Amino acid sequence: MRAMLWVVAVVAGVLxxxxLLLEAVRWLVIIGLIALVVVVVWGVVKGRQAMHHESRRR
Structure with missing residues (x-):
């Protein structure tokens, strides 16, 4: 009986x-996707600024 309680406790702990690990991974994926979108938008804005400055020089 005591062994069965230990097994149930260990399985419950692992679950x-x-x-918790899957929840953390999900939040890390969400944060990573948000960071990726920010970097892409920032790159597009900087690229347009560079093109605008280049066309003003000519």
Whole structure:
């Protein structure tokens, strides 16, 4: 009986840790996607500014 309680406790602990890990991974993916969008938008803005400055020089 005691061994079965240990097994249930260990399985429950592993499932809780796995759930927390998956939640953390999900948030990291969301943060990464937001950062990627920010970098792409920033690159487009800087590229347009560079093209605008280049056309003013001519």
């Amino acid at each position: 809780i840790l796995l759930g």
